[in-house]
Amino acid sequence: MALNGVFYSLMILAFLAFFVSRFLTLKTVKGDIRRLHSRPVYYGLNSLFLTVFPAVILLIVWSFAQSILIDEKVKQQIPENFITEDAPLNLIMSEVDRLSEGLKQLVDQGTLSATKVENEDSELFGIEDKLESAGVFLSSSISPEVLSASRSKFAMEAFGSSTRNWLAVLVSVLGFFWSLKNSTAEFRARNHVERITLFLLGTAATLAIFTSLGIVLSMIFEALRFFGMHPWTDFFFGSTWAPSFSAGSELSILPLLWGTLYISFVALLVSVPIGLYSAIYLSEYASKPIRAIAKPLLEILAGIPTIVYGLFALTTFGPLLRYFFGDGGFLGVEWMSDSRSVITAGVVMGMMLIPFVSSLSDDIINAVPQSLRDGSYGLGATQSETVRKVILPAALPGIIGAILLAASRAIGETMIVVLGAGAVAKFAGNPLEALTTITTRIVSQLTGDLEFDSPETLVAFALGLTLFTITLGLNVLALYIVRKYREQYE
Amino acid sequence: MTETFHTNSLFNISDKTKNRNAAERRFRMYGILAISIGLLMLLVLATTIILRGTSAFQQTFITLEVDLLESKLDKKGNRNIDDIKKVSTFGYSPILVNAMKQALEKHEISTSLKKKALGGIISKSAPSQIRDFVLEDVNRIGQTVVFKFLVNGWIDGYIKGRYSRESVANSKFASAEQFDLIDQLLEVGVVEKKFNFDFIFGADASDQRPEAAGIGVAMVGSFYLMLVVLVLSLPLGVAASIYLEEFAKQNVFTDIIEVTISNLAAVPSIVFGILGLAVFINYMHLPQSTPIVGGLVLTLMTLPTIIISTRASLKSVPPSIRDAALGLGASKMQTVFHHVLPLAAPGILTGTIIGMAQALGESAPLLLIGMIGYVATNMPNTISEGLLSPNSAMPAQIYEWAKRADPAFIERAWGGIIILLIFLLTMNTMAVILRRRFERRW
Secondary structure, eight states, X not given: OOHHHHHXXXXXXXXXXXXXXXXXXXXXXXXXXXXXXXXXXXXXXXHHXXXXXXXXXHHHHHHHHHHHHXXXXXXXXXXXXXXXXXXXXXXXXXXXXXXXXXXXXXXXXXXXXXXXXXXXXXXXXXXXXXXXXXXOOXXXXXXXXXXXXXXXXXXXXXXXXHHHHHHHHHHHHHHHHHHHTTOSTTSOHHHHHHHHHHHXXXXXXXXXXXXXXXXXXXXXXXHHHHHHHXXXXXXXXXXXXXXXXXXXXXXXXHHHHHHHHHHHHHHHHHHHHHHHHHHHIIIIIOOHHHHHHHHHHHXXXXXXXXXXXXXXXXXXXXXXXXXXXXXXXXXXXXXXXXXXXXXXXXXXXXXXXXXXXXXXXXXXXXXXXXXXXXXXXXXXXXXHHHIIIIIHHHHHHXXXXXXXXXXXXXXXOOHHHHXXXXXXXXXXXXXXXXXXXXXXXXXXXHSSSOOTTSHXXXXXXXXXXXXHHHHHHHHHXXXXXXXXXXHHTO | OOHHHHHTSSSSOOHHHHHHHHHHHHHHHHHHHHHHHHHHHHHHHHHHHHXXXXXXXXXXXXXXXXXXXXXXXXXXOSOOHHHHHHSOGGGGHHHHHHHHHHHHHHTTOOOOOOHHHHHHTBOTTHHHHHHHXXXXXXXXXXXXXXXXXXXXXXXXXXXTTSOOTTTTTTOSSOOHHHHHHHHHHHHHTSEEEEEOHHHHHSOXXXXXXXXXXXXXXXXXHHHHHHHHHHHHHHHHHHHHHHIIIIIOOSSHHHHHHHHHHHHHTTSOHHHHHHHIIIXXXXXXXXXXXXXXXXXXXXXXXXXXXXXXXXXXXXHTSOHHHHHHHHHTTOOHHHHIIIIIHHHHHHHHHHHHHHHHHHHHHOOHHHHHTTOSSOOOOOOOOSHHHHHHSOOOOHHHHHHHHHHSSOHHHHHHHHHHHHHHHHHHHHHHHHHHHHHHHHOOOO
């Protein structure tokens, strides 16, 4: 039975369970629902839950257990002398994975029969062509060891999956009949249903934790593999970023970090003054109609997808800068050789961050109590003096928090730098030169044809982990500062 | 009276006051300046998008009468479809050149252009257009049929003002003579610039044929992405919010969840792409480049947004509603599902739409799970094909075009942005209307 079949059977069973148990319960009280403990719908739901959930849980748990168990078994099948330095176990295993996937695909398409894969050897030689025509590409020719391992993996998987599917349907049917036993007026159906619902709600809430764990674990594992192949000292303290496909790549994060920080700094240089002054003007000076128009207009800038900014940097702002500063340009200087540069990406990113800074600062400035302003005016201060000497110092922690949040945004921003910043990894000071960033390198190392066992690919995970740590640190710090500040006036 | 009295009078302002007033004016000017710069940037961005993108919606077409010559297409003359299939698109080019020559004769235009340059005026997708037409019904061979072809991207670029005779002087793709000819053809109406529906509904094309590229398939890809995001993130987000807002006890576990959610909202989107690559593709072996994987990644990314806004709208339902329901004997669960949730629904929907609009414009994670570098040519036919076969998405398609060197693709990228922004604008307007219409003040 295929997974689709299980899905449809469960649907039908669930449907049946709901209506049958509802009907049976109503029958026991001869349609007089006042005599039921719960409303009829709860009896139906209770049955439905019992029919569906155990089966679904079985499906999920079994699938995980199966993949782990089969992996172990297949690993044992590979002869020890077959594992060499050039072909470590995990490489062989990924080959086996791919081959057994391919066999499965061929069986699904009907080019091969499942029994042939499980029993006969001779038919399977020359399978490379068949696989290739089905769109499965293997990195090397298939050795008999790999083939036999894949065949047994295929067989075990086929057996395991079909057992799992039948068992799931069986469990569902059992749950269905079990639940019918509860179709009595005294059964506390509502309490049961509510307990299950609460459990489901709680599970949904923990998903956030699983996502975070997933992020951290997936990056840590791959990053550890990277550090197993590449010295961590070079990654953190080296000075060159030069991935090469032959051995001897130098993969240091420092030049990338420099580019990232430089571009983010330029972005903040643009967005902080503009954003902050806008926020001050909007909250302290602007009349209501102006505020009602200008604030949403500014916030549009935050809603525009970053790809738009990226394209703007690449095709409009970059060439414009080059027209002024480039070779043979308007100013007659040769400061810029490419339209991608730190300023190109930085200024455009700054544009994007303006509303971010301004709306956060706006909130914070508005949170400063009116009494402080009144006191200052009462002492004869002008409005600007009040802002500069009373409001800003009072709001300073919050504003710093806002700037930190903006900085974390800038550091993690991808599309603008991918399109506007260039690919040169070095410690350059000229803002009109192209530099590269952490996010750009992650994209370039992880797109295209990937080999997940070379340090050049895996370095992206180490970069990602560093990026995650930096932005998380900035965020936690910023939120801490903002929260601490807010409490002052509450 | 002494001097000092006068200097301090209201009528005779002292230097210090003057300075302070000037500082005040300056400060105010800075504020106005900052806002003006911000708004100016918005204006520049909007004008750039409109100026550079609108031309993508128009395309130059050439109308030709094509003789489907038997001598070229079916040499054996027996209308055997297998024989006819053997004629590749290359074999169809002479027919095109013939048609072109006939059109020139008909309008009495003379040209010095060679065959190849004449054929080069028409898009490289034209031969396959005729071939598909012929293979649909082999009896069409021998007839004369009126076709509307796309014009090559370079020529189209000339008509749109992207190239001039001087700029193609050293180009091997277009020549000044071709432009002269096009001017004449334009006059007699053989060539015309028209609204191009294929850009909106069509498929992407290889980088040799920018004139044939469209964003339609990527749009469908985006649609499936949004479908996955909606189906997963709305129920999960609402369930999580209900638990946290209505049921969770204040303990360490709840605190951990809350902190994680607020941190997840600030994780750079590319990190979610790495997660998708490592978990969904490498570990779970889900098919690469497919909307289902993209949708899962975007779901994880949108969940925090939806949870935060849902919690806010649950919180805004006054406790008196809950008390009333509980007082009438409803259980806690019934109170939430029958009373609080319906009242919070407009707010939840608004938050969901805004979250989805964010997801629709997101491109960085899609790069990592392989939704670029892929020429999206086929429309999916069924839902499962739409979810499980490789596709692109609108922002990914725009990025893909932006990377290709040809300016014709840059024009299309801007055009694509207009379409993307129209979608975003619609979604955001919907959110605003929902909020205005149904928001209750308690």
